[in-house]
Amino acid sequence: MKKLKNYYLQLKHPQTMEKKWIFPLAIGSIISLFLLFLTTLTSSDGTPLLPLRHYYSAASAASVFVESKLKPLPISALPPPPRLAYLISGSAGDGGMLRRTLEALYHPNNQYVVHLDAESSAEERQDLFNYVNAHLIFKRFRNVRMITKANLVTYRGPTMVANTLHAAAILLKEGGDWDWFINLSASDYPLVTQDDLLHTFSYLPRDLNFIDHTSNIGWKEFQRAKPVIVDPGLYMTKKADVFWITQRRSVPTAFKLFTGSAWMALSRPFIDYCIWGWDNLPRTVLMYYANFLSSPEGYFHTVICNAQEFRNTTVNSDLHFISWDNPPKQHPHYLNLEDMQRMVESNAPFARKFHRDDPVLDKIDELLSRGKGMLVPGGWCMGSGENGTDPCFVVGNTTVLRPTGGAKRLENLVTFLLSNDNFRPxxxx
Incomplete structure (x- = not known):
């Protein structure tokens, strides 16, 4: 994985070899030879004119009282693991699936925001709230937060973007230090352990943004960019489909439109930029996408590719295995056991969409070594697991990672994405 970081840094900061070290080396050599000559000179009584030997002997004696008490600091050969910040969102009936996804994604050093939108019942949201607050490990590390004042979210309108920005702002304010923000839904599921993901991301520059994107918007220009829509989710308490304004608009000229996947892993610096918007671009683009159909597939993509500071930090991938029709429709296929081999061979860390409690999820749990209703074990889990107990209820060193075969698969994917053919081009x- 170190070669990935070196490769990226070379691309970002190209340097040429310089030979400025030759002149200082020559001067140092001349001075050393002169001092050596002085040590050979003696007075008439045979006493050295420059008693360097005595000086070094005294220094050696003094070291018994000083240097011997100093111990070198331990130096780790591995970079420190990053911290991830997750948003996991769902709608009515997704409470159980959201819990399962959270358990499969949990690590004590990460941060989590969970959200059941306003279409879900008060009882379902209360059940999730009670679960989060009663879970032994969540209570101990206090790193799972639930948005209790639920937002109404419709995928086709801007409310999903607003909900994502809401969660990101909470994590910036309350989540402490973290490196990447990852948005997922209750119908997503991981294909690797968090130890696999943290281990692989340890070797990556922390400013990379994994976001599937293109400026070739094709048919979307006529069907999404030019129409003007209004999302009832912005002002109503019940979900309803967006409605259309008869008047159409032209494509903007102040910024270039990009589109792609709604699922991404964004760096902390970029999330800071989206929330604070110090040059006003994020706010300007947000106002435009407030009337854009399926704005989650365009907002972050357009902001990052029009911001000079961030456009060269993109990795063109959403890190997901998704099965689409050809040509793609509004929603992908639901995955099942027949897709298991293709999911694993994709090397992706996440997959979607899944039906609630589909048998393929049990198969993925076997891959993750996760017991029913338990957390995915990692290097921090020290329990024996005897008598059906969760081994993660006995907590060890939370910085210790125990990657599995998923780390190698993910390394292959990242190596491919950062290759000469796929990164900059x-x-x-």
Missing amino acids: RQCK
Whole structure:
């Protein structure tokens, strides 16, 4: 994985070899030879004119009282693991699936925001709230937060973007230090352990943004960019489909439109930029996408590719295995056991969509070594697991990672994405 970081840094900061070290080396050599000559000179009584030997002997004696008490600091050969911040969102009936996804994604050093939108019942949201607050490990590390004042979220309108920005703002304010923000839904599920993901991401520059994107919007220009829509989720208490304004608009000229997947892993610096918007671009683009159909597939993509500071940090991938029709429709296929091999061979860390409690999820749990209703074990889990107990209820060192075969699969994917053919050539084109 170190070669990935070196490769990226070379691309970002190209340097040429310089030979400025030759002149200082020559001067140092001349001075050393002169001092050596002085040590050979003696007075008439045979006493050295420059008693360097005595000086070094005294220094050696003094070291018994000083240097011997100093111990070198331990130096780790591995970079520190990053911290991830997750948003896991769902709607009516997704409470159980959201819990399962959270358990499969949990790590004590990460941060989590969970959200059941306003279409879910008060009882379902209360059940999730009670679960989060009663879970032994969640209570101990206090790193799972639930948005209790639920938002009404419709995928086709801007409310999903608003909900994502809401969760990101909470994590910036209350989540402490973290490196990447990852948005998922209750119908997503991981294909690798968090130890696999943290281990692999340890070797990556922390400013990379994994976001599937393209400026070739094709048919979307006529069907999404030019129409003007209004999302009832912005002002109503019940979900309803967006409605259309008869008047159409032209494509903007102040910024270039990009589109792609609604699922992404965004760096902390970019999330800071989206929330604070110090040059006003994020707010301007947000106002435009407030009337854009399926704005989650365009907002972050357009912001990052029009911001000079971030456009060269993109990795063109959403890190998901998704099965689409050809040509793609509004929603992908639901995955099942027949897709298991293709999911694993994709090397992706996440997959979607899944039906609630589909048998393929049990198969993925076997891959993750996760017991029913338990957390995915990692290097921090020290329990024996005897008598059906969760091994993660006995907590060890939370910085210790125990990657599995999923780390190797993910390494293969990242190596491919950062290759000469796929990294720079596919950025904001």
